Amino acid sequence: MIELQDIRKSFGDKEILKGVSAVMESGKVNLIIGSSGSGKTVMMKCIVGLMKVNSGRILYDNQDFTAMDDKAKKTIRQEIGMLFQGSALFDSMTVEQNVMFPLDMFGTGTLREKKHRVAECLERVQLKDAAKKFPAEISGGMKKRVGIARAIVLNPKYLFCDEPNSGLDPQTSLLIDKLITSLTKEYNITTVINTHDMNTVMESGDKIVYMYQGVKQWEGSNKDIVFSKDQKLNDFIFASEFLREAKEIRQLEMFKDGKWRDQLKKEQGDK
Numbered sequence: 001m002i003e004l005q006d007i008r009k010s011f012g013d014k015e016i017l018k019g020v021s022a023v024m025e026s027g028k029v030n031l032i033i034g035s036s037g038s039g040k041t042v043m044m045k046c047i048v049g050l051m052k053v054n055s056g057r058i059l060y061d062n063q064d065f066t067a068m069d070d071k072a073k074k075t076i077r078q079e080i081g082m083l084f085q086g087s088a089l090f091d092s093m094t095v096e097q098n099v100m101f102p103l104d105m106f107g108t109g110t111l112r113e114k115k116h117r118v119a120e121c122l123e124r125v126q127l128k129d130a131a132k133k134f135p136a137e138i139s140g141g142m143k144k145r146v147g148i149a150r151a152i153v154l155n156p157k158y159l160f161c162d163e164p165n166s167g168l169d170p171q172t173s174l175l176i177d178k179l180i181t182s183l184t185k186e187y188n189i190t191t192v193i194n195t196h197d198m199n200t201v202m203e204s205g206d207k208i209v210y211m212y213q214g215v216k217q218w219e220g221s222n223k224d225i226v227f228s229k230d231q232k233l234n235d236f237i238f239a240s241e242f243l244r245e246a247k248e249i250r251q252l253e254m255f256k257d258g259k260w261r262d263q264l265k266k267e268q269g270d271k
């Protein structure tokens, strides 16, 4: 679990994060959504320590990351897996060498054990047959899966993914989302995803934090979204006529199923 307590971040006199508090839960895919410039990337960089907050606290499983010395921060960093936008693979290395890289940097164990772990991760993302290929020889979706294998090779407790579906077609995106969700649940990882992808929001959004101009405007799950009355969130998610109609149909279906009672209760607590 990662807890943000009233974090603020400014550049000069421009305040980008205006006191954000949120909980990123373990075993869940926690999504950060919001329009361009709302502060999602700055927030993620603050959480992983690439940027320093001006005030507030960030707790990794109750340990105050913001108050740690460099040595303690390094320990937390070794428990973090990162999937970068565009996969960020090394072009001159094969798929298996790319996945081996974090093990060579931070891992312990013999070469044989490391190779075994790489094979295990490639198997998990169904890329065993591509082990000897170079990034230029595989598709965008496969590159993402290599990125995922590399991100999980050190058994992270925390996984950060920046726009994991950028540049992928909707079907491949769904496969990537499902893979990230199943790994998150299987290994009880606290996964944090920064995304614009509405399919991801609807399919994988166990926990969603919606950012608006540096403020946490709304939080809830993909099921709550259908019943949310937050106008800013609705304008952002259901931007097209088509999606607004789809939302109404979904509400009707839930109404018929009787699922609306729980949602209505939640809605009353919604802004």
Ligand SMILES: Nc1ncnc2c1ncn2[C@@H]1O[C@H](COP(=O)(O)OP(=O)(O)OP(=O)(O)O)[C@@H](O)[C@H]1O
Pocket (backbone or CB within 6 Å): 011, 016, 034, 035, 036, 037, 038, 039, 040, 041, 042, 043
């Ligand atoms: N290093 C920096 N120095 C100054 N301003 C910055 C810096 N990084 C980000 N910003 C500003 O912070 C604001 C939020 O940027 P951020 O990248 O977090 O937005 P975002 O929500 O991730 O947008 P997008 O969806 O387009 O990636 C923007 O106004 C941006 O110009």
